[in-house]
Amino acid sequence: MRKSRAIFMVLLSIFVSVFLLTACGKSDSTMEPGVSNNTDSSKETIEKTLYTVTFYDMDGNTELSKEEVKESESAKEYTPQKDNYIFMGWYGTPSLTHKYDFSTPVTADTKIFAGFLEEKEDTRSFAVVGSGKSPILVTSNWGTVIDDSHILTKEAIENVYSISIDLYEGDEFQLATNTSWYNQRGAGYLTTTSQDGIEYFSGAGSNYQSNEAKRANIKSLKSGNYTLKLTTYPGADVYDTENSNYTDETKENFNSNPYDTIEWVYNGEPKDAIADVTTSYYIKSSITTNWNDVYEDKYRFKEIDGLPALTIELAEKEEFLFTSTVKTGDTENVGNEYVKFSNIKDKNSLEFVEGSVSDNIIAKAAGVYTFTYNPETKELTLTFKVK
Structure with missing residues (x-):
């Protein structure tokens, strides 16, 4: 009789222990780092909530998959397949306005939306x-x-x-x-x-x-x-x-x-030799050329003492810049170099002009201006005299 009672008490003890260790609800228990698993009431466990991350198709309704993610951890990215469509990435809104950041910790149930494009052959030539x-x-x-x-x-x-x-x-x-x-x-x-x-x-x-x-x-x-x-x-x-x-x-x-x-x-390094190009510079002005590109000799810089220079009369507050052309052989084409106010570094030169919001140059006074440009240093200098 005593032996049966002892066996009963052992079984009861095991049952109670299992019951107490069984977790209830949608959570995950994790011991604090360095804390042993004993009955000391001062050693508390940390419970992490599990959140559901749902992956939807681009229609915002069709569910593709689900993932359970512990609180403050991140969802796992994957690439879904869809016939005749190209997957472009995961987005945080059904309107696909911004990409979803998979490094972001999950702190609530989350919806993520797939961005697909219809697969279409490009028949253009670029x-x-x-x-x-x-x-x-x-x-x-x-x-x-x-x-x-x-x-x-x-x-x-x-x-x-x-x-x-x-x-x-x-x-x-x-x-x-x-x-x-x-x-x-x-x-x-x-x-x-x-x-x-x-x-x-x-x-x-x-x-x-x-x-x-x-x-x-x-x-x-x-x-x-x-x-x-x-x-x-x-x-x-x-x-x-x-x-x-x-x-x-x-x-x-x-x-x-x-x-x-x-x-x-x-x-x-480049495989072919640089093209033999001659660059010329021209003024383009609000008054003198009416903001048109006029590639005439009177508006072109000519070489003086080894550097391109232009002497021209300008009105007070006339706004301007300098454009360029490139010539190879007998062919002259529009260039891509522009000379503007930011190219002027010399203090004496800055006494006679000012810059516009768009970095154009503005003449402070009416008179004759002589501009000299150094293509190597990209610096523009100028002198001024009253006519």
């Missing part, structure tokens, strides 16, 4: 259009000429275009489908402008990451041979129909895409 000292850009003349040397090679089964090209410091270009610059892809499509702490490209006059910079020129900051790779998603092309110049005939001039990218690889 070319390099621009100007500079690169032989390809010299012949391009801002896209006036497009031949085989300018056209990117398209991969057989993907919407990926590539070209290897020599670029020199100061060269500017974009990618487009024809001489009218339809479907232009500029600096805003670059995935990066730097590598290993070195800046290789910039958006000419723009922040390359801004929406406005999508149509900005890509400016080369380091001479070398580059391989450019354009990836397109034509199913997501959009058109700026609100632009006052938009028409059905010219709609491709107002085409852009939120997903297209331009990647690049620096291959080292």
Whole structure:
């Protein structure tokens, strides 16, 4: 009898222990670091709540999967498959306005939405259009000429275009489908402008990451041979129909895409010799040329003592800058170099002019100005005398 009672008491003790150790509810118990699992009441356990992360299709309703995540931990990213669609990433809203950050700790039940694009073959042909000292850009003349040397090679089964090209410091270009610059892809499509702490490209006059910079020129900051790779998603092309110049005939001039990218690889020094280019500088003014590009001899800098110089009469408060042309052989094309107020560093020169908001130069007084420009240092100096 006593033996049976002893066995009963042992079984009862085991049952009570199991009952006390069994967790109830949707939580996960974790001991504090360094705390042993004993009955000391001063040693408390930390309970972490489990949250549900639900992955939805782009319609915002179709559930793709679920994941249980401990509080303050992160959800695991994965790539869903969908026939005839390309997965573009996970988003935090059903409108797909911003990407979901998988490094963000989960602190509540969370919904994540898949971004898919209809898979569509790109039948367009893209070319390099621009100007500079690169032989390809010299012949391009801002896209006036497009031949085989300018056209990117398209991969057989993907919407990926590539070209290897020599670029020199100061060269500017974009990618487009024809001489009218339809479907232009500029600096805003670059995935990066730097590598290993070195800046290789910039958006000419723009922040390359801004929406406005999508149509900005890509400016080369380091001479070398580059391989450019354009990836397109034509199913997501959009058109700026609100632009006052938009028409059905010219709609491709107002085409852009939120997903297209331009990647690049620096291959080292240029493979071909720099083009033999002669650069000339011309004044462009609010009064003298009525803001028109007038490439006449009277507005052109002429070499004096080894440097380009121009003497010209200007009115008080006349606003101006200097543009350029590049000449190879007998062909002269529009250049990409501009000389503005920021090119003036000399204190004496600054006594006679001031700068505008757009970095143009403004004459303080009416009279005769003589400008001298040093292409090597990019510095403009000037003298002034009353007529």
